[in-house]
Amino acid sequence: MKKPLFTTSEWNFDLIQDVDKVLGDLAAEFGLDTYPNQIEVISSEQMMDAYSSVGMPIGYSHWSYGKQLLSTEHSYKRGQMGLAYEIVINSNPCIAYLMEENTMTMQTLVIAHACYGHNSFFKGNYLFRTWTDASSIIDYLVFAKNYISKCEERYGISAVEDILDSCHALMNYGVDRYKRPYPISAQEEERRQNERAEYLQKHVNDLWRTIPKSAATDTQKNAPRFPTEPQENILYFLEKNSPLLESWQREVIRIVRKIAQYFYPQRQTQVMNEGWATFWHYTLLNELHERGYVTDGFIMEFLQSHTSVVAQPAYDSPYFSGINPYTLGFAMMSDIRRICENPTEEDRVWFPEIAGSNWKETLQFAMKNFKDESFILQFLSPKVMRDLKLFSIVDNDEEEKIRVDAIHNERGFRKLRENLAGQYNLGNREPNIQVYNVEVRGDRSLTLHHYMHNRRPLGDSTPEVLKHLHRLWGFDVHLHSVDGNDIKQSFHCQQHPS
Amino acid sequence: MSYIIDRRLNAKNKSAVNRQRFLRRYREQIQKAVSDAVNERSITDIDKGGKVSIPGRDINEPIIHHGQGGYNERVLPGNKQFSEGDKIARPQGGSGQGGGGKASDSGEGMDDFSFTLSQEEFLDFMFDGLELPNLIKRQLSGLEEFKTVRGGIANEGQPGRMNIVRSLRSANMRRLALSGGKRRQLQELNAELAELEKIPESARDLIRYREVLELIAKLERSISKIPWLDTFDLKYNLMIKQPVPRSKAVMFCIMDVSGSMDQATKDIAKRFFILLYLFLQRNYEKTEIVFIRHHTSAKEVDEDEFFHSRETGGTVVSSALQLMQEIIKDRYSPEQWNIYGAQASDGDNWGEDSDVCRDILVDDLLPGCQYFSYIEITNNEHQALWSVYESIQQQYPDVFALQHIRGVGDIYPVFRELFHKKVA
Known part of the structure; x- marks a missing residue:
């Protein structure tokens, strides 16, 4: 020893x-x-x-x-x-x-x-590899901080604060889900920012050019919509097209947008990220103990704190606040190792391709190529569902009571897994809102559509958010909740900018 | 490879500016919370910092999220008794489904936002926007205060105050001035040299050529000998001290401690004076405070006795005013001092004494006073003193104020009313 x-x-x-x-x-x-x-x-x-x-x-x-x-x-x-x-x-x-x-x-x-x-x-x-650039983020944050404090000096704290408030309200809608931004350094960012400021201002004015056209009236209906495709990145849309903003305000929107983008992968990989880290601290520290680097006292203290980290209160406990990502992630990661090392009959049926494989490689594969939603869909095993005693409920406002639609039994496993994965799908969690149309030749109003999912309506703070949207857009803003082809609910913000 | 860095010695209040931003933004709400807190607190910790709460809904940051309704599926852990197909009644009082933890965003049931203010911040909010009215008499009071102001440029000074731009500019001027003639010669010679060099070597006047070369070399040497920077060039920023006129102010705190003042009334009076005392201590460091307590006779006391002693007796208000007048005559000449008075009483007074009070106030005190405030603490009908004072107020609306306090809750608002900053 x-x-x-x-x-x-x-x-x-x-x-x-x-x-x-x-x-x-x-x-x-x-x-x-x-x-x-x-x-x-x-x-x-x-x-x-x-x-x-x-x-x-x-x-x-x-x-x-x-x-x-x-x-x-x-x-x-x-x-x-x-x-x-x-x-x-x-x-x-x-x-x-x-x-x-x-x-x-x-x-x-x-x-x-x-x-x-x-x-x-x-x-x-893969999400972090695609969406964030670890080597330039600090540079970018420094640039952002300096830029914003410069704006505060020049335009006053309140003016900058107003724009930031509005951007923060829409931060979750400032993310590119499909296009990958490519990294640039802070100096480069600054140089480009100046170019961009000039270019943007011209570009925007062009969109709003108001040269009268003869016989414009009957083209109203046939005129192509602007934007031609609905836009999901609302902040990006505003940055590029909002008619009244000054160039520094566009740049502030851009900063908030970039930061939102930086955090986007973290929001999608919470379970995996925490599960992975917890699994490895558990594995590494036990290895330390096994090799005699640490004492028994150490391992007791460690286990005590580890256990409280991965504790999952039941749904009816006063401490319950949703599924603990540490618990779920750790249970799944450990379970993958178990399936690789000691597969049972059940595992061979459910996971034929990983049962009995090299656990380190399988875990690496899982960590690299999935996000929470797909990770759960792919790797949540019946054993974990049983251990956590998961069950799924349906709360349908057309039914009088809440229905239990799956529990941790043979019939329920697949359903449970799908539902749990759906719960981690950002697309389901956040209302799907897109920029639908701008009344380019009319009152310049902006129309957004909320595409309803499972008939779920928008929350109470929506009118407040619309006010922020209005501040950034400068003209009337309409938001329609759309289910199929019907408009179920509409929000409007028509006050004039103060 | 890992780097381990000890950051503990770095500044720890990196976020202080954000904290200030928050306090600035919610100034009104916090001020209200502070004034509530002032009324609730016991006398001894009225000036401590501490917990304040402002309504959570005011500081909410809205985001778009799903509301209740529609079709929701949710997976929960810890099943004990349910089987597939079971029906459960909806929990009362806000469904826990759907929003998942967003319940607090939905209007009413929201908690207040609580946080801790430091003592400094607390007092800032407490006395924000208050001032002593009519603080105008200022005078040069001798040695105490100076402010340093820039007084142009000097040729002498300490190295720390050296004006680099001016120094270099004057060095440049000197160099130009001293080398001007030589440069002109040099230019002429260079031109001549160029002429000479155009002529083919064989036909050139070699003696003159050599002479020119020599002269150029000599001139260049002598130009380069002119010192680049001379002590003569150095210029310094001159700082001069200006005496600052200072306003001297004195506040007379007059409290009735007669038998008619019951414990609760005295308590209110004390609270009022503690506020006044804190306010002066904080915002007018050099203000003098004179404490006078009276029943049938008045007495000048120190701060400790003023707030803590338990003497009692009948009531003659004029005794205190008389004492105040004597003290003014003795120590605080109205030509030099801004004089303030604050009087608190339950309005009870000895028979004809109220008229005596008026005479003293109108004839002697008010002409020399900047501001005199009277608060009456009573739940009963006003007595003679109030109506007398009311008539004085009508005569001197700028310098005389009176307010009525019923309970503890009125103290702070009345205090603010009496000392709020008047916009000129």
């Missing part, structure tokens, strides 16, 4: 370095491919700062981050909540924050979880 790396709970920089080295070697042994790590030790106040900027290391100033900070501070100081042990940023090098209050065990856990788990996920998963 060799001497453990550490025996007390106090940490110091040498220890962290040693532990990181050992974990790094182990991770490489397991075939994890990572960006270099930048581990930063911070205090709890700094952690609260990091919290408030939604995990971005550098953010522009906005009151909503202040609101976040105040509420975190308030609950933390009153002991109502603890802070996360770590925050990790999808950048190259991968930045991970460790809190100075953590014990050495927790630091080890966090390094395994963030610096090797999340890190390899960021580097491997």
